[in-house]
Amino acid sequence: MDPVCPLDYRYGRKEIKDIFGEEQRLQYLLTVEAALSRAHAKVGNIPKEAAEEITKKATTSKVKVNRVTEIEKETKHDIMAVTKALAEICENDAGKYIHLGATSYDIVDTANALQFVEATTILSKQLKQLRSALLNLAKKHRKTVMLGRTHGQHTIPITFGLKMAGYSMEVDRHLERLHELKSRLFIGKLSGAVGTGAALGEHALEIQRIMLTDLKLGIEDVSTQIVCRDRYNELLGLLANIATSMEKFATEIRNLQRDEIREVAESFDVKKQVGSSTMPHKRNPITSEQVSGLSRLVRSFLTPGFENAVQWHERDLCNSSSERFIIPHTLILTDWIVYKMTDVFTHLMVFPERMKENMNISNGLPMAESLMTTLVQHGMGRGDAHELMRTTALKAAAENITLKEAFTRENKKKQLLSEKEITHALNPENYLGATDAIIERVVKKLDR
Numbered sequence: 001m002d003p004v005c006p007l008d009y010r011y012g013r014k015e016i017k018d019i020f021g022e023e024q025r026l027q028y029l030l031t032v033e034a035a036l037s038r039a040h041a042k043v044g045n046i047p048k049e050a051a052e053e054i055t056k057k058a059t060t061s062k063v064k065v066n067r068v069t070e071i072e073k074e075t076k077h078d079i080m081a082v083t084k085a086l087a088e089i090c091e092n093d094a095g096k097y098i099h100l101g102a103t104s105y106d107i108v109d110t111a112n113a114l115q116f117v118e119a120t121t122i123l124s125k126q127l128k129q130l131r132s133a134l135l136n137l138a139k140k141h142r143k144t145v146m147l148g149r150t151h152g153q154h155t156i157p158i159t160f161g162l163k164m165a166g167y168s169m170e171v172d173r174h175l176e177r178l179h180e181l182k183s184r185l186f187i188g189k190l191s192g193a194v195g196t197g198a199a200l201g202e203h204a205l206e207i208q209r210i211m212l213t214d215l216k217l218g219i220e221d222v223s224t225q226i227v228c229r230d231r232y233n234e235l236l237g238l239l240a241n242i243a244t245s246m247e248k249f250a251t252e253i254r255n256l257q258r259d260e261i262r263e264v265a266e267s268f269d270v271k272k273q274v275g276s277s278t279m280p281h282k283r284n285p286i287t288s289e290q291v292s293g294l295s296r297l298v299r300s301f302l303t304p305g306f307e308n309a310v311q312w313h314e315r316d317l318c319n320s321s322s323e324r325f326i327i328p329h330t331l332i333l334t335d336w337i338v339y340k341m342t343d344v345f346t347h348l349m350v351f352p353e354r355m356k357e358n359m360n361i362s363n364g365l366p367m368a369e370s371l372m373t374t375l376v377q378h379g380m381g382r383g384d385a386h387e388l389m390r391t392t393a394l395k396a397a398a399e400n401i402t403l404k405e406a407f408t409r410e411n412k413k414k415q416l417l418s419e420k421e422i423t424h425a426l427n428p429e430n431y432l433g434a435t436d437a438i439i440e441r442v443v444k445k446l447d448r
Contacts, residue, residue, distance in 0.1 A: 011294065012332040013339060016122045019115055020328035026068060027060045028111035029082050032215065033098055034058035036190065039210035043203040046097040053094035054086070062089055079104035101200035103193045109227040110188030112327065113217050116235065117186055119331040120178060126338045127175050133345040134168035135446050137161065142439045145428050146263060146355040147366060154362045156369050157428035160350060162435050165442040167249055172446060174242050181238060184231055188217040194314040195223040225315035229308055236305040236326070239298055239334045246337045247295035250288035253344060257285045263355050267347035287344050291337045298333050301326045359428055364403035368393045370431040371407060375416060
């Protein structure tokens with residue numbers, strides 16, 4: 001059958017997709033079942049030899065996906081299919097001890113936690129690579145002056161390095177959040193059908209402790225039939241937050257690449273790449289656009305994820321089907337868009353000369369605040385200086401003349417500033433404030 005989901009043929013990296021593939025998912029379930037048997041053996045519930053046999057056979061090299069699928073068609077139960085497939089290849093009656101005292105979601109949720117460990121490790125590594133790419137741009141362009149923009153309008157000067165420094169710190173905060181999340185996310189359970197552990201007998205808590213310690217996971221404090229979904233929602237919230245940052249970065253690249261601005265651009269293979277099927281001249285920010293689209297998809301999974309946390313009593317089954325989509329899709333897509341943004345920033349084309357040209361489009365109006373500040377430094381009240389520059393800027397815009405020309409008229413009447421002081425105040429490079437110190441602070445924090 002041809003693949004239907006774009007994750008199968010278009011988006012996502014193999015390294016993380018393998019974690020959620022059918023065979024690897026089966027291996028996680030088998031790993032948990034094997035750990036359960038070893039925990040039972042340690043407290044004397046089953047023979048040590050039985051646990052060793054189960055552990056030996058609990059591998060996808062012996063328990064085949066197609067066999068599990070065959071059994072599930074009969075049983076209509078995924079975990080029972082796994083346990084039966086494992087039991088039928090175990091020797092010396094070891095199979096009868098598989099899944100002892102457990103409910104399905106003891107296995108499923110603990111396997112989920114193992115997947116979270118692997119997937120977030122990959123995501124963390126990619127976020128660090130993105131942070132490095134952004135930091136390199138911050139260092140390289142710490143003095144590359146460009147217009148700041150608010151409300152889509154020209155404001156006062158910044159540097160491209162400052163913009164990149166801000167992005168690198170945003171990524172760094174996501175790395176902090178991902179690290180802090182681990183203690184609440186890498187959690188399994190072994191507590192039976194409603195969380196009491198009754199079927200596990202008198203050593204229930206000890207068996208749970210041994211099994212989850214063996215798997216290097218934490219223990220759900222008080223479970224129902226499942227691990228509490230507020231933990232999953234914290235992960236989904238973080239992934240949505242990361243996706244939002246990626247769309248924010250991508251949107252900035254898309255805007256700065258517009259022909260009217262053209263201050264940066266995604267890399268473009270001039271020998272092979274095609275921008276449009278009909279317009280030969282097009283060079284589109286396709287990667288940033290893809291990131292924007294997929295980021296919205298990641299955020300869309302928040303709603304069903306949060307609704308899954310509303311369970312009837314100790315458990316219903318409404319979360320099961322949707323989580324089969326939510327968990328792999330959010331992690332695979334978030335990793336993918338971080339990976340794609342890393343590529344964009346690693347190969348980003350930056351055009352400092354165009355940034356200078358754009359500084360002149362507004363006839364010096366973005367330097368009105370600089371002149372206002374200079375007037376205040378020379379004794380004028382802040383309110384008076386603001387009003388003077390407001391009316392001067394409006395005159396310059398109405399008459400389509402430069403701010404310098406308009407201010408010079410006023411200055412001749414009032415003798416407020418010298419020519420040298422005016423020229424200094426109108427130079428964007430002289431009105432960057434603490435930009436360099438801010439970037440240096442970021443470099444010292446992250447360049448380690």
